[in-house]
Amino acid sequence: MVGEPGRNRRIPEAIVVRLPVYQRILAELLRGGTATVSSEELATRARVNAAKVRKDFSLLGWFGTRGTGYDTAYLATQIDRALGAARDWPVAIVGIGNLGRALAGSEGFSSHGFRVAWLFDADPSVVGHVVGSTRVAHVDELPAMLGAAHPAIGVIATPAVAAQQVADLLVAAGVPSILNFAPRLLTVPGEVLLRSVDLSIELQVMSFHLQQADGDLRRPAHWP
């Protein structure tokens, strides 16, 4: 039984963020030849509880069979569809330093329908290089190249100081969504989808937990 995921209702963001996690787990199960999977197994691997898995899927209109669980291949297809993985999402990356190169070369940026189609940098010593199979263009060429081509997603991997200016260029070129890796809060018009990734947030979440587990009074004597 399948609903129309999210066409007529709003899927909570917390569920949207878990979908790629479920998707990766299902892909690993499929590679291992697993035909059906229980909510308990999915929950253990996704590090959530089984009731949450069942609630997430039922909200999206996907139901398992009692005693058997979910059809792995079917569930994977549904999640792919919800995430738009069957479509083509051309991506432009601005800032081709270590992070930009890592993103351009990452598996995640060249699967699930994503296709790194444009690379831009402001550094003349980087412009003209070919990364993957894409030539790095100068950021001055961005308005003309993207204004005509309409990428789905613009990725900002520049230093913080350049990020807002690059965001403005992407918005002016009509890019509907921006993924920002620069450590700077950006301002974009309300109709532009902006999400930010702070590579250090997870580190800080870890130090929070270490701090909680540890406490100044219980700090191990051997810690430097």
Add this chain to the structure above:
Amino acid sequence: MVGEPGRNRRIPEAIVVRLPVYQRILAELLRGGTATVSSEELATRARVNAAKVRKDFSLLGWFGTRGTGYDTAYLATQIDRALGAARDWPVAIVGIGNLGRALAGSEGFSSHGFRVAWLFDADPSVVGHVVGSTRVAHVDELPAMLGAAHPAIGVIATPAVAAQQVADLLVAAGVPSILNFAPRLLTVPGEVLLRSVDLSIELQVMSFHLQQADGDLRRPAHWP
């Protein structure tokens, strides 16, 4: 009024993840000379609602003044304390490709108490290089170097195929927490804190929203 954040109760993970976001906003406000901030202003910048901001802070024992808001500097100090930012958290990074270099050089990995103290790679052409001010050691040296030094956090930035083996090495060396950037689900003992960052998850969240906003029927004619 200040409670003891989280010493005696469990802070929901969703709040922990928002603390670094609030922290960055407060740092920007402080740089701009803002002495007090309302929950509405924090909410707008953090892209949550004001009631959630007030609830987050009250759960942590932090309260604003009606009509005035929160003391910016005080709140920043409390969040730093909760996140353990005043402590020293030595970090080891394994995998010094583009991503490992980007992480080693990132502002977030050399602030908030974090200190990149060890770099490891398996590639002889990388071993011996100095990245930042740290020499890249061979991963074979990891057990001896980390077993004696006890880093707080191990970061895995290797290709997927090497990730589990590196996780096993880090666990064996007594590293209490692991941050994994490799696109692979890892298995570690229950007492080890493991968190994973999938650089493509945010891309997938974006394609979900683009898909929802767009729909196949309303796909713009100009989209390639």
